[in-house]
Amino acid sequence: MSGTLAISDLHVSVGEKPILKGLSLEIRRGEVHALMGPNGSGKSTLGFAIMGHPGYQVTSGRIELDGQNLLAMTPDERARAGLFLAFQRPVAIPGVKMADFLRHAATNVRRPERKEGEELIPMRQFRKELAEKMQQLRIDPEFARRYVNDGFSGGESKRAEILQMAMLRPKFAILDETDSGLDVDAVRLASQSIAEIGGHQMGILIITHHEQLLEYNHPDCTHVMLGGRIVEDGGPELAMELHKHGYDRIRAANPEAAADEEAMTVAGNGKTRGT
Ligand SMILES: Nc1ncnc2c1ncn2[C@@H]1O[C@H](COP(=O)(O)OP(=O)(O)O)[C@@H](O)[C@H]1O
Numbered sequence: 209m210s211g212t213l214a215i216s217d218l219h220v221s222v223g224e225k226p227i228l229k230g231l232s233l234e235i236r237r238g239e240v241h242a243l244m245g246p247n248g249s250g251k252s253t254l255g256f257a258i259m260g261h262p263g264y265q266v267t268s269g270r271i272e273l274d275g276q277n278l279l280a281m282t283p284d285e286r287a288r289a290g291l292f293l294a295f296q297r298p299v300a301i302p303g304v305k306m307a308d309f310l311r312h313a314a315t316n317v318r319r320p321e322r323k324e325g326e327e328l329i330p331m332r333q334f335r336k337e338l339a340e341k342m343q344q345l346r347i348d349p350e351f352a353r354r355y356v357n358d359g360f361s362g363g364e365s366k367r368a369e370i371l372q373m374a375m376l377r378p379k380f381a382i383l384d385e386t387d388s389g390l391d392v393d394a395v396r397l398a399s400q401s402i403a404e405i406g407g408h409q410m411g412i413l414i415i416t417h418h419e420q421l422l423e424y425n426h427p428d429c430t431h432v433m434l435g436g437r438i439v440e441d442g443g444p445e446l447a448m449e450l451h452k453h454g455y456d457r458i459r460a461a462n463p464e465a466a467a468d469e470e471a472m473t474v475a476g477n478g479k480t481r482g483t
């Protein structure tokens with residue numbers, strides 16, 4: 209199975225403010241990569257930039273999927289090309305039911321040439337598939353009739369993101385702190401679900417502070433971000449170490465990136481937005 213998501217020397221700004229300062233990363237389909245780093249190091253910014261969020265300007269560098277230039281594509285074209293981002297903070301869409309949202313999204317991703325107004329996946333087929341996936345993920349069937357993320361608990365909206373991933377079957381998924389707000393059992397279930405869905409079909413970038421989400425998704429590679437770049441790569445043992453001991457060793461070993469981190473934090477009035 210072929211497929212590579214390749215990011216090279218990526219620089220990204222928000223407004224005038226440079227956030228990513230030369231980041232390179234390559235993920236092949238079937239691989240799991242863990243992305244760690246202190247709050248404010250730029251992890252979510254990387255996810256948004258890969259997906260094409262208009263608030264995040266790529267000022268230089270490349271992002272390619274199987275050699276296709278993603279930077280020339282709109283976010284929906286990127287989704288149709290096989291990318292998926294599970295948001296750290298999923299947004300509510302009151303008035304749009306989960307089931308309708310998923311049926312539209314799944315149709316568009318599976319039939320990239322579909323125009324708005326053209327036929328969707330047949331209702332019966334879709335319902336059956338959705339019911340199967342919800343059962344597999346131990347999600348209450350009632351969920352499908354609720355409005356997208358509207359009044360969902362933190363844990364429910366994270367499960368809804370995993371359900372989306374299951375229905376869209378992307379080539380590459382970026383999971384931005386899919387464990388935040390979940391209790392220990394829920395993280396284990398999430399970890400298991402991601403492994404079941406992703407299997408060896410997807411390339412997965414897991415952004416997390418805890419090694420627990422990695423329990424069923426052993427990273428082929430762990431990357432550590434600091435001050436807007438990747439400062440260290442390693443295997444699963446690196447994720448364990450950071451979870452246990454924090455980032456002091458990383459900061460000491462990378463004074464320039466640590467100084468950038470300091471500056472980014474100060475610029476944000478001593479606080480990062482923690483996104
Ligand atoms: N939309 C935004 N507007 C202003 N600053 C932002 C925005 N998004 C990110 N930043 C800033 O970029 C830096 C990295 O943020 P982020 O990518 O959310 O880090 P992480 O996900 O690693 O915690 C922080 O200093 C943050 O304040």
Ligand SMILES: [Mg+2]
Nearest residue numbers: 251252296483
């Ligand atoms: Mg973040």
